[in-house]
Amino acid sequence: MWGLLRQKVGAGSSSALSMQRIRPVVSALRNYSSAAKEMTVREALNSALDEEMSADPKVFLMGEEVGEYQGAYKISKGLLDKYGPERVLDTPITEAGFTGIGVGAAYYGLKPVIEFMTFNFSMQAIDHIINSAAKSNYMSAGQISVPIVFRGPNGAAAGVGAQHSQCYAAWYASCPGLKVLAPYSSEDSRGLLKAAIRDPDPVVFLENELLYGESFSVSAEALDSSFCLPIGKAKIEREGKDVTITAFSKMVGYALKAAEILEKEGISAEVINLRSIRPLDRSTINASVRKTNRLVTVEEGFPQHGVGAEICASVVEDSFGYLDAPVERITGADVPMPYAANLERMAVPQVEDIVRAAKRACYRAVPVAATA
């Protein structure tokens, strides 16, 4: 992490003027270095974008409604006013077009942040994400790197039906040449988005609409404009010794809730917030499993060939002898998202599902109905 921090200071000097503008704020914070602050995920993302745009004039934001509307989910609030329409670009509704344009600009060293109103719409741009962005460094034998960020809300939303409610983590994480990040908290959001923008490679940055309004306490260190999290490192959100639960994005919150319930029943769960889906922090996951000997993976995406499947494979490869119970995957149901509220609830993982699976892994009795 500190390596990345240093790197940032170097990059920041390219825009001395704007750095001056944010410096006073930073030093004021430093004086109160013990003071943590409550911050929503929305504010965290907004401040990360703001600081990176301020630090590097090559960073620009492009997408539908990012400017005058202030972002469909208000993530870019205030940025148009601050940076103007040349750096905060409202595009027509043409994902294939503007994503490709972003990629071309990145070939020439600009650092585009492409906002998808939701990640569902990235499907219309997937050719450019995978073909033009992810493969170019390789195809050109390292001549052309693509420092671009694709970001927006991902995963199950509420009541919006099959086309608007889907997790793309496994889709993009299976593709060489892409880095895939999925923040949970405000600290994750700040640190990972900054890392993504500074990274020289294409990064798919999966946010979650239902988390935008959630508040988390953020340390003074994480509020510093130089703050940055390493790509490829998971975070142990909660230590435990009986069972490991991996999760990312919104499911981290669910896993933490499940861990609280399990604790009351005498099961100590370790919760790993993956943060980075690709590269995947295999060593943190395996070290945890070697300690707890049990694993439950949680994700909202579809079961087949999912993130959980990859984690399972990694644990089977590296820590097979340590497993005391079959690995259990909690995922979204293997169906397009239904609209009806009661069906929708069944289609996405619930805290109870995680609790039940963890208990099964620990050979505790589970309600009969569940196995009828």
Added chain:
Amino acid sequence: MSSSVVKLLITKEEGLEVFEDMYLGRAFEDMCAQMYYRGKMFGFVHLYNGQEAVSTGFIKFLKKEDCVVSTYRDHVHALSKGVPARAVMSELFGKTTGCCRGQGGSMHMFSKEHNLIGGFAFIGEGVPVATGAAFSAKYRREVLKEADADDVTLAFFGDGTCNNGQFFECLNMAALWKLPIVFVVENNLWAIGMSHLRATSDPEIWKKGPAFGMPGVHVDGMDVLKVREVAKEAISRARRGEGPTLVECETYRFRGHSLADPDELRDPAEKARYAARDPITALKKYLLENKLASEQELKAIEKKVDELVEDAVEFADASPHPARSQLLENVFADPKGFGIGPDGRYRCEDPKFTEGTAQV
């Protein structure tokens, strides 16, 4: 009758039918807003208020076999195409009696019986599917030798969609292959908060028709009588096998983009200007001034429609929620190998997510 003196644009029967359909669209959507705020429907609900002249003006010329492809703003297209208000309302309530058993929702209305084939929530994606529906009619006539296969497809979509590549790709193929389709652009001047003028290099969408070798027509989409005139010709042309038409209907939505949109960017003066051109008020005026209908007749229609919409709500409210077993149904036409037990039934009780089943 008096029509021998003044040339009327519509007969009494047609006039009443058109009025009823437009009023139904309006009353239904107003009711949706109420139900949304009461928590009876959820997610993104996009209402059609203000644009009724387009749906009614076009769809009422269609036969049942003709096809309609819509967007996420699809409730009223469904109603105009004849999907019962009960089935649409129940769908919005997420109930089994909905036209898609509660599985599709507001943005995904389908009714095979009525040849309404979506309900596409992504910008542009409905356009090629509609073009494919038109292709199938031509194929049936020419390859399968079904002489009476003269069905026409209407593709409805917005101004914002006309900047998406799929639109251009389909104009080309539809003209190239002379497909029986009408591309109906509902230019309401805005795509959420993006003004049409800020999004497009040449705001006159109709001009893109001739560029691809098909007629392009601009029509006042707030005047159902004018829309009908254009619609009639474009649909007949498609039916005659003469190929596609691009119609740009200038219209306006009277509400926000969806019920979640704060709608802060549209100028109140602009809104007022279009509100003054309310297509339902305009039609009413025409019918009354030309003695095609009396106040009482129109009132009676309004009352009938209001009752119909009330009934739809009561019906939807009283209808059952989907059973838990429904979660896994309909993923495939042939679900062998996917969550089906040896007895051919869905294994909804099985606790494993990973075998294509779910803890339900």
